[in-house]
Amino acid sequence: MTAVRPEAAEPAPIPSPSGSGSASGPAQEAGPLAGLLVIDLTRVLAGPFATMIMADLGARVIKVEHPATGDDSRRYGPFAPDGRSMYFARVNRGKQSLAVDLKKNPEQVAALADRADVLVENFRPGVMDRLGLGPAALRARNPRLVYASVSGYGATGPRANEPAYDAVIQARSGLMSVTGEPDGPPVKSGASVSDLSAGVYTFGAVMAALVGRGIHGRGTHVDIAMFDATVSFLEGNALAWLADRTVPHRIGSHHPNIAPFGAFSAADGQIVVCVGNDSLFQAFAAALGAPELARRPEFAENGARSANRVLLTAVIEELLAADTCAGWLARLEAAKVPCAPVNDIGQAMTDAQTEARRMRITAGGLELPGQVVKMAGYPDPQVRPAAPELDEHGDAIRAEFGL
Amino acid sequence: MTAVRPEAAEPAPIPSPSGSGSASGPAQEAGPLAGLLVIDLTRVLAGPFATMIMADLGARVIKVEHPATGDDSRRYGPFAPDGRSMYFARVNRGKQSLAVDLKKNPEQVAALADRADVLVENFRPGVMDRLGLGPAALRARNPRLVYASVSGYGATGPRANEPAYDAVIQARSGLMSVTGEPDGPPVKSGASVSDLSAGVYTFGAVMAALVGRGIHGRGTHVDIAMFDATVSFLEGNALAWLADRTVPHRIGSHHPNIAPFGAFSAADGQIVVCVGNDSLFQAFAAALGAPELARRPEFAENGARSANRVLLTAVIEELLAADTCAGWLARLEAAKVPCAPVNDIGQAMTDAQTEARRMRITAGGLELPGQVVKMAGYPDPQVRPAAPELDEHGDAIRAEFGL
Structure with missing residues (x-):
């Protein structure tokens, strides 16, 4: 039995990707995802973190924002000295911005999705269906679309519609109960582990779905939950309970059974x-x-x-x-x-390894954390394209897609 | 300009994958990665966590272990009542085991890699090169190979050769300094965030490299560092320092600028x-x-x-x-x-959402955390195949590959 390759055996020439050097946006070197078109309906953190990785790796990411307000995180601190949101700049670098009122013009998103490889959204479950932009509707029009949803609790189950923040998920998943000093209160991880683990899982799942599309010939609906992602990170603590119903407790900075x-x-x-x-x-x-x-x-x-x-x-x-x-x-x-x-944090950000690994870069003149995914033969630039202004690429994209 | 697809435009028929129903291992339904062949030289946690996700999604993963000892984590607790390591069972479920002494028979791994899509290893940088199994050597033989290395500090930079554990990376990355009570000592996140974030990044990066192979026609060397992954999770804390050199401190379970x-x-x-x-x-x-x-x-x-x-x-x-x-x-x-x-942890593992999302499953008769990556049209079984015994599939694999 021969190994089945997940895509064509013949190497394709490096394309003139739609994601760079086209109507708008700065020219980029060809990353591994050059030519992929991603429609990004995400806001704030988990979703934008996933599509940021795709943009960093060369995909063309069209960020769809509300015409009046844009992504809420445009107004989240910390802020750079010139007033720009570092938060927004970080997770939206290298994307293009298109303003669409989803309630008034959902057909514009449908038209984009018809030509896209990937759509990512992080509305509460059901919102996209009510707009006529749910996975069933869009995949019926474009069966090769990989449609990804990321939410607090996932698209299924009794908590699917509950509101969720990173802190809510760190608490309900049990992670907070095992973080802190043995005689102190539970604390959150200093990192937004629930949001960010879901973001990286979403990136990986979308990529796996694209590999699966090469094998099976069809897209799919990817459904990632911050709750599931955090449960998967419990690892040793979950295993202790699963083994014999031992409830693990907080142990500060130390290891449960290795010392020192x-x-x-x-x-x-x-x-x-x-x-x-x-x-x-x-x-x-x-x-x-x-x-x-x-x-x-x-x-x-x-x-x-x-x-x-x-x-x-x-x-x-x-x-x-x-x-x-x-x-x-x-x-x-x-x-x-x-x-x-x-x-x-200052010592970490100036560690020699941080510099050597390009984990501190600039984008649009702002210093930001770099890209984790390093691949030989593809660019990992020290200077990356900026996050877009609201609707910065709107005219060009509307002309290109006939919106 | 037309969008460039990352793989052949013609859908391939669903293959009879080499990863299931072949010489050995339990028959599986076809996951999105059915037909992918992954050679897994990883031990303990970050690497096995990445290849576990691939196995869960239907890839055939051949775990290469030392003939005398196998993966060290076969002897790590917690243990099931029957003595099996829950730790090993969790991150190696659904894989096949082949015993190879890498120092005596490196050519066996090279022969496997010649026919593989992916190889993942987490030795210290340089070890694989000294065995003649480094990325340059194996990619020269199989240019379509995606060769992934995951390590504490990555393959480059001044700390590349330093030993690293999750706790070492949580400390050096700054994460520990922002986790804990404001008036208490720094603590570790209760989850092995550095190991597991690197594991999920490795999964995503390998998938992205396979998508890139479809576009560019060549494999690559993926180089993931626990350090980089953890730095990327600092997010708001890193941005605060990058914005104006503010050093963030521990804030327990609360938000720096939202209350309550x-x-x-x-x-x-x-x-x-x-x-x-x-x-x-x-x-x-x-x-x-x-x-x-x-x-x-x-x-x-x-x-x-x-x-x-x-x-x-x-x-x-x-x-x-x-x-x-x-x-x-x-x-x-x-x-x-x-x-x-x-x-x-017990409340979390028995939450109604945990059940509904199949985040508690069984594999080989042991209760384990489920798979985060949910995709419509692909299986997400409640009962998954067990982790292998050492060299359980060795005879069949040696015959199949002529080792």
Whole structure:
């Protein structure tokens, strides 16, 4: 049985993509998704994050916005010194903007979808159906369309119509209950994990649906829920409950059954140390200048170290108090003990690795986080196109599509 | 200019995929990725999580493991009552296992890669090159191969060779510094955000590379870093620093500039309430039985509520103390105020939405989290194939590929 390829065996020439160098928008190098046309009806975060990745990879993304107000996130902080929303600029860079009143002119979106590869929306379930723009209606007109919906709870199930924010989903999914100090209140992850994990899943699911279209010859309706995405991120905590109905609790920065494995205070701040096995603990103890620790029966093996975690932490922090984070990290790195400073955001954004990986770029003159998806042979530019003004590309797109 | 499709214009018939119903493994319904062949050299978490999604969507995934030990995570807890690792079972369900000693028989992997669509590995940068199995070597033999590497810091940059665990990356990326109570220590997110976000990015990137192969006719080397993935999840915190060099700090469960927006104590636990604007605050105050709150000048507008957050929280929690979480949630839901209980993991895993979305399934007789990627017209089974025993499919695969 020969392997079935997910698309034509003959390589296509690199196209003159509709997504760049056409009627409007800055010319771009050809990314892996050059030539894909994405209609983007998303607002705020999870949806725009997904289509941002597609735009970063060379797809042409037409962002459809309300003529009067545009995407709400145009008015969300933080703001750049010139008043532009960093929030909007970040997740909408490289897109084109077309103003459409969906209630008055839904047929304009239908016409775009007829020629598109992908449509992404994050309205509450049912809204698009009521506009005549639901997946059944648009896929009947264009069976090759990949229609993606991203919402708080998904398009099905008893909570489908409930309102959801990232914090609501972090709470209901159980994630908040396992984040925080053991004796403190539950806290949110400092990142919008529910929104952003759903965004990355939506990107991946749309790409998988396009691969599936190459195999099966048809589009589909992709239905991604922030709730599902967050449940999938519970991982070890979910597995503990599924194994024997143990309810996991908060453990601060430490590992449930490996020690030492978490954050420890040095003279001027905190460092994270991850000692995954007994021989690494010998190296760690030697680097601390206290090799005898690894011979004490209460610390010699991981099981004992975990059981004596409070004592172990006190002993370690007493030793760490003698020098700075930088001093200890240098010694631990030399001893090949996995470790890191607990960087603040400024330290993280200026880390040498952040620069080397182009994880800090500019778009439209604003500094923004870079693109995670790195692929050999495709551009990963340091300067990317700006987010659009409201309806910036409207005239050109209306002429091109006969709207 | 016509839109360029990312694969052949003619729909292919649904194939008899190499990934199911062939020499070995349980028969599967045809998922969107049916017919894709993925060689999986990953261990532990980020990599296996990516290839798990591919297997869940119908790809044939051949997991290559060391003949003596297999994937280390076969010995990681939590364990099912019968002793199987839930950890291993979760991220390796539906895969086939082939034992290969990479140092003795690297040519076996090269032979598999010659016929594969995708290869995924998460060794430290350079290890695969030293085995003669690096991206340059294997892509020279099979230019259509999508070769994906996932690592802590990526294949490039000054930290490329540093050891990394999820906790190390959460610390260095800055994520830990913004997670926790304002007056408490930094904590880890309760989820392995760095590992799992990298896993989902790897899934999406591989799919995008396959779409790109359809457009450009060639494979590529995908290079995903846990560090980059986590930096991309900082989002609002990163933007605050990029905007004007403000260093964001920990804010517990609350929102930096919206109030009330976070967790509040009721009589028997905590609920999350997200009041995004002033009219919603009026509805919230009425549901609390205290409509006059919305008329007090210190609470009438969001800016004032944020400035008076401590007072506002005290006032809200005094009112909430009069009833249980369930009582308040019923009232708030009726008032359309976004809210949720701070569920523990057991409550989350048994939520009606978790069941309805098939986010709790079984595989090989073990209860596990389900698949996030839902697509119309493709299976999302409640019962999925088990994770393999070490070399379970070895004889059949060696015969099929002539190894």
